[in-house]
Amino acid sequence: MLSLHGPEGPVAQQPGSAIGRNTVWLDLNDPTPEEAKAVEAATGLRVPSRAALSEVETSSRLRRVKGGLSLSTPMITFEQSASQLKPLGFLLTKDHLVTIRFHDLRAFESSAKRIADGDGSTTPSEIFLVVLEELVDSLADALEDMGSELDTLSTRIFDFDVRGAERRRLESPPPRRRDLALRRILRGISNRGKALGKIRSSLLGLERIVPFVSAACDGIGLPEDSRFETIKRDIESLDEFETRLAENVQFLLDAALGLITIEQNNVFRVLTVVSVVGVPPTLIASIYGMNFKHMPELDWTLGYPYALGLILLSAVAPIVYFRMRGWF
Numbered sequence: 001m002l003s004l005h006g007p008e009g010p011v012a013q014q015p016g017s018a019i020g021r022n023t024v025w026l027d028l029n030d031p032t033p034e035e036a037k038a039v040e041a042a043t044g045l046r047v048p049s050r051a052a053l054s055e056v057e058t059s060s061r062l063r064r065v066k067g068g069l070s071l072s073t074p075m076i077t078f079e080q081s082a083s084q085l086k087p088l089g090f091l092l093t094k095d096h097l098v099t100i101r102f103h104d105l106r107a108f109e110s111s112a113k114r115i116a117d118g119d120g121s122t123t124p125s126e127i128f129l130v131v132l133e134e135l136v137d138s139l140a141d142a143l144e145d146m147g148s149e150l151d152t153l154s155t156r157i158f159d160f161d162v163r164g165a166e167r168r169r170l171e172s173p174p175p176r177r178r179d180l181a182l183r184r185i186l187r188g189i190s191n192r193g194k195a196l197g198k199i200r201s202s203l204l205g206l207e208r209i210v211p212f213v214s215a216a217c218d219g220i221g222l223p224e225d226s227r228f229e230t231i232k233r234d235i236e237s238l239d240e241f242e243t244r245l246a247e248n249v250q251f252l253l254d255a256a257l258g259l260i261t262i263e264q265n266n267v268f269r270v271l272t273v274v275s276v277v278g279v280p281p282t283l284i285a286s287i288y289g290m291n292f293k294h295m296p297e298l299d300w301t302l303g304y305p306y307a308l309g310l311i312l313l314s315a316v317a318p319i320v321y322f323r324m325r326g327w328f
């Protein structure tokens with residue numbers, strides 16, 4: 001899809017018609033070959049392919065082209081609750097700003113609205129700064145949402161045993177249900193960790209773009225602007241916030257694994273108690289099951305009830321002992 005914007009907002013285009021000269025921002029969203037050719041004809045710039053925008057080396061992501069700059073960075077998107085990284089490209093000259101993306105981004109809608117509302121951004125370079133500001137703002141919102149989600153996960157982890165203890169007073173929760181809850185917690189931590197890694201990749205890409213464009217701003221019609229420094233400081237603050245969130249993810253992962261270890265220890269403790277409780281009765285039954293001729297208890301009238309009582313007592317005594325020690 002091709003969207004055109006002039007100094008005062010969106011520019012309407014008739015199907016099959018040439019792009020007007022008053023267009024300063026040409027936004028390509030998952031473009032078709034025909035749309036890419038139309039932009040190339042209007043700007044004289046070669047629109048890079050998705051494969052070219054996905055290159056990871058700095059020399060491919062930040063370079064000068066005829067009359068301007070070619071920039072690219074990975075940018076995170078959230079589709080159906082799954083985070084993805086897709087390339088985002090910019091072609092910036094004195095006369096045009098061309099953006100190439102392959103997914104919907106709220107930052108572009110916000111940028112178009114700001115331009116239409118008349119925020120004073122009329123040149124390609126000024127519009128480029130608006131897009132950068134909105135991209136940074138969208139990443140900040142994503143990190144804030146991530147912080148809230150991690151707080152919720154933290155509550156679920158550290159209240160897990162408390163809720164379990166309250167339920168055990170009434171009924172014993174099925175082990176399968178507890179296992180499922182722990183699996184969901186681990187899956188939630190894993191998803192947030194992967195999303196944070198992709199947000200960091202987006203931040204690093206923007207962090208490299210800002211000083212590169214700032215150093216070359218004279219060549220594209222934009223004097224040194226304090227907004228570059230503001231954007232740079234915002235990205236640095238988001239880097240620090242993302243680092244703290246990443247540390248929180250690692251802490252929650254360690255806590256969840258510790259909780260799983262406790263659950264496993266509980267199982268082994270129960271098995272240990274059961275095995276200890278079963279050993280003395282087995283020993284007594286084995287002794288009286290040997291059937292030697294000279295066994296005084298064989299001639300006792302109460303020998304059989306005596307053996308059964310001894311077996312029962314040997315089973316109950318360990319249970320009482322472990323109960324007093326608080327093992328279960």
